[in-house]
Amino acid sequence: MIKRSFFGLVKPKLQYEIIDEAQAEPVRIKPGKQIMLYIDQPDENAGNALFKIGDPVKSGQKVTLSDGSADYLLSSKSGQISKISPFVGILGKKSTSLTIDVDGESSQSRDESFKSACQAPSLENARDFLAGLPGKPDFNVFFDSEKPVKAIVVLGADDDLLGITNQYFVKNNIIAIKTGIELLCKITGISHAILIVPQQLEQVAGSSGAIIKTVDSEYPSAHPELIMQHMLASEDVDAKSKSGIAFFSSEAVCAIGAAYTTGKFFLEKMVTFVSKDGNKRLVSVPIGTPLQDILNEFNETLNDGDRVVFGGPMKGVSVFSTDTPVMPDTDTIIIQDKRQITEGSDIACINCGECVRVCPANIQVNQLIRFLEAGQYEEAADQHDLFSCIECGFCSYVCESRIPVFQHIKLAKHTLESMKAAEESNA
């Protein structure tokens, strides 16, 4: 954990992790006995769902709860569904978890339905087949007729601290990125492709054929919203409307390229695994592998009170079980010892202004937090720029009162959004 420097006159700086020149090859984790898939859909029609317990699943097969749904995952292994249970995620999001008992290595079978589709690459079959690839590419933005996408931005930099997953692909697999970008441009008809990389990787990235932009090494400069604001302002895109740009991670682009050229899905997720002692390793795991399998591989033991974070230290999500599986968008997994955890508090804001000076979105957090703590979310949104927040987590990181500012902000946004949704459905 990076502590406040002794001299506090200057703004705190958090540096992104830069991939080593001699980064060790990723450790491949062998598939365990089970994989788990979390599908972003409540298990409402449990009786007539597409899948039932005991159904066989092939590797690469789309797993979803209803036909034609955009929420699906691709099973990384073949096996039999052994358990379907509802699962409540962060902010009460209802999803369904499917447990698949993995077949033995010799009896693995592959789903072939993509084979024919890959002959004629198109946006439709990308949306229908590829959204479950590692990096979780989102093709839905291309189908929004109101806000046409004008540029494709590939993130070759990691947007949270400690992670080196995206950089790894730029450094070691730039050819695959090139193929992926070419394919994306072809199927979308958009010629404007930008590859965002840290300065150190600028040279390597040059051979990708895309326009190269660099981000500096200070958090949160690689945050998608800031990239839009600062770097693309000069480009021919409307920086204010979020949907003018489609973001892809470099890992997703590689996987898309590979899927169309080979007709097969590559369903192993690259994860930066940070153990308790701060040791950082790249691991390649089949999507759906429970965390416990990774812990076993590295002989990492967890005790009561430790914390496991999926995602980076600033924006990630902490999980409450070691059964939690690696998802297509899990770039980083961090294990924190109990002693490394700073607890939040309910002390009032002392108005020191650290958060205001550190906020990349220029929000008056000291004012905002007073409204949020009082539950006055509408005032917060109207007068105190609640929705300008890009969710970088810096305010909570520097807070002297240790107020969970970021959590307040997330809760306020969620509450307002669900109120709005309720109003619309009643109208």
Place this chain on the structure above:
Amino acid sequence: MHSTLKLTVSHAPFWHNGSSISTKSRNILLASLVAVIPGCYQYGMAAVGVVTLSIASAILWELLINFISRRPISVGDGNAALIGMMFAMMLPATMPWWAVITGTFFAVVIGKEIFGGIGANPFNPAVLAMTILMLSWADLFDFNAALLNYQFDFKAVYPLVLSKTFGASAVDPFALMDLLFGKQIGGIGSTFGIGLIAGGVYLILRGFVRWEISFSFLVGIFVSALCFNILNPEAYAGPGFHLLTGYTLIGAFFLATEDSSSPVNFIPMLIYGLLGGALTVLIRNIGTHIDGVLYAILIINLVNPIVDKIRPKALGKGV
């Protein structure tokens, strides 16, 4: 398979830079000692008594309010001790015990707790208490009378009284270097200029105090005192004198910078400080009060919410 492992689950971010209110209070207390210890050396055990009584009673008042209002015990954050220290630094060493305890009551209870505790006070609690006391028992703050029984190896007259009554020429005997090294009478912790500056610079470098406020406060005093001095050098003392006497330095580094009552944006901080400095000199030179720092700080505390509205536009908000 239910595991019995109980992981800590919380919201992002999962890192914290380790700062806390108690660290901040501790450091400010430490920095203030650089000025308070020479003060205690100068005024003897009486000063030690005032300082310790002030800190102790401030903590006890807060504890009492914690109990009465059934709120969690908050004295651990060191803010009450800090208020007590700041208050004591401004007092003459001969302050009677009842006035110290009354003063900390005004500071902690009236100045801070009734507004809702730490972070909610519109005025600097110590300054508010001082001004209440000064208006109520003006005699106690007549430094010349209060320190009559002390023997000093320097001119034992409160410098600001001299300049106020007899004009600029009366303060000529005060060499600026002597003033800087505390050879003047005044509050326990507010005369040893070099110590206050050292403490202030330490706090600024560590980031516990915003340099913008201290700097612009001093600039405000310097510029406005210089203007007066140029206009009428006989009536008004020079800027150096104003910078080193009265509560100027403690005001600039310790009082005006109090978190809750000062702005947080860059331009507002500058305005706030400049205004405080200019008001100080105006009150000293034209007003009826001898020292203007405390009143000036109360006034800038008052305008803080308004000036702090000058701020950069948030991301994504119109031009």
